[in-house]
Amino acid sequence: MLIARSQRLTHQSRHQTVWHQHQTGQLFCMQRGMMMVQTEHVQWALTPASVGWFPAHLRHRAWTVGEVSGISLHIENAALPAEAGVWPADPFLLLLMERVACSEGRRQHHLLTVVLDEIRAATAAPLQLQLPEDRRARQVAEFLLLEPHSPLSQRELAFRFGMSARTLSRLFSQQTGLRFSQWRQQARILASLALLLKGESVSNTATQCGYENVSAFIAAFKQRFGITPGEFRIHNGV
Known part of the structure; x- marks a missing residue:
């Protein structure tokens, strides 16, 4: 070496x-x-x-x-x-x-x-997100990475980028290994890390990442990382 x-x-x-x-x-x-x-x-x-x-x-x-x-x-x-x-x-x-x-x-x-x-x-940290290869599906993915709070539904996103909701669902399942809803939630969780590290409160972070209530955000975060958003903030000195 x-x-x-x-x-x-x-x-x-x-x-x-x-x-x-x-x-x-x-x-x-x-x-x-x-x-x-x-x-x-x-x-x-x-x-x-x-x-x-x-x-x-x-x-x-x-x-x-x-x-x-x-x-x-x-x-x-x-x-x-x-x-x-x-x-x-x-x-x-x-x-x-x-x-x-x-x-x-x-x-x-x-x-x-x-x-x-x-x-x-060591066990790999859950800090990665597979991206779809299809051009249209990749456009949807990149949009959601930039706009995790977007209220657009799966059907609306599919229409916006030129495909049916069924095609969008199939592409994400085949090319990322996740259902579209699972992928979108993981994108929101990864986006939340940046906000928490910048000092945003847990409730504000939940809102900015598209969660309707803070409880749903906390549950999704803990399922992904094994700790709550508040514990993540404390662990990183925020």
């Missing part, structure tokens, strides 16, 4: 990168703020205390939500998964990432080996 470059991530809110790819794999460790990474097939949310891996030559773009700080390691010959992924990072893994970024040579190699062992043993 060889770390070609390590760098501190310090971006202002709404920093964006255009579509690009790297010759090396990239390992992110988020410490503050939230970064969205979109590949051609999946959108990922990197939240505080999470580690994200994106293999070499994977075409992607990224943007920040709020001010971001963290660590980025460009790695060659890493024994990491061939596919991208995001994992939760406990204090031990966060400290390891800090030590890797500050080390060189043989010590850095040994520390990175431990980091990779920790990632292999």
Whole structure:
């Protein structure tokens, strides 16, 4: 394993990168703020205390939500998964990432080996959202990612983007593995993370993400992440 470059991530809110790819794999460790990474097939949310891996030559773009700080390691010959992924990072893994970024040579190699062992043993965080490949269905998906609060029904969305509700349902099921209603709820939940990290209250977040009542939002959030939105805020120092 060889770390070609390590760098501190310090971006202002709404920093964006255009579509690009790297010759090396990239390992992110988020410490503050939230970064969205979109590949051609999946959108990922990197939240505080999470580690994200994106293999070499994977075409992607990224943007920040709020001010971001963290660590980025460009790695060659890493024994990491061939596919991208995001994992939760406990204090031990966060400290390891800090030590890797500050080390060189043989010590850095040994520390990175431990980091990779920790990632292999971890369960992937539910911070990804599969995107449909069909052009019309992708337009619906991108609209809902930008407008999670939209009141438009499935039938109305299908009509707006030139297909029947049945076709929209079939495309989402086939290409994302989720029913349209499930996908839409997951998009709303991922959108809620950015608002909670910016300091929005749980009730305001529920409204801005299209939930008719805060109880439904809390239940959906807990089902996805195993904690309530309020606990998520506390855990991230909001």
